[in-house]
Amino acid sequence: MNTEKLEIGKKYQIHGYKHDGKIHRSWDEAVLLEIHDDYLIFGNEKTKVTESDGRTWRTKEPAVLYFYYNDWYNVIGQYKKNGIYYYCNMASPFIIEENTIKYIDYDLDLRVFPDGSFKVLDRGEYKYHKSLMNYPESIDKILKSELTKLIDLARNKDGAFKYGEVEKYCNVYNELKGRK
Secondary structure, eight states, X not given: OOOSOOOTTOEEEEEEEOTTSOEEEEEEEEEEEEEOSSEEEEEESSOEEEETTSOEEEOOSOEEEEEESSSSEEEEEEEETTEEEEEXXXXXXOEEETXXXXXXXXXXXXXXXXXXXXXXXOHHHHHHHHHHTTOOHHHHHHHHHHHHHXXXXXXXXXXXXXXXXHXXXXXXXXXXXXXX
């Protein structure tokens, strides 16, 4: 369990790793918006993202990030002009070390669109990395079960997918950043 003292408004970095321990992607900033027993909510906007090959880019819109202590996914609600999009990473539960949110990215992603439709992404990448990095069968079972759970949450508009949730936390983020 995390031992660092969590503080609303504090800035953290995010590091996504692959199963072999190599860094996959990092984000320069995520501001802690709310603390729950089972998860934390962060926000960011126009944050610098660094890929494993050194390429960098910036996010375009405000985002609300849900990181779970016990669930094998994280959810990013993206506040776009034409609605809320969700990008969900199948990933290990997170830890926080040295002001950095850390998790293992397991390739599979779920994209949920404003109309509620969704698409599972990167099945080929998952299959390739599962073989290359020898994902244990136990992790494969967990990820498939957690993906089903995540799809059910999206279909039922529950958890991070609740109506108005991303907008509410975008407002909290803006207040913490001193914007209206």
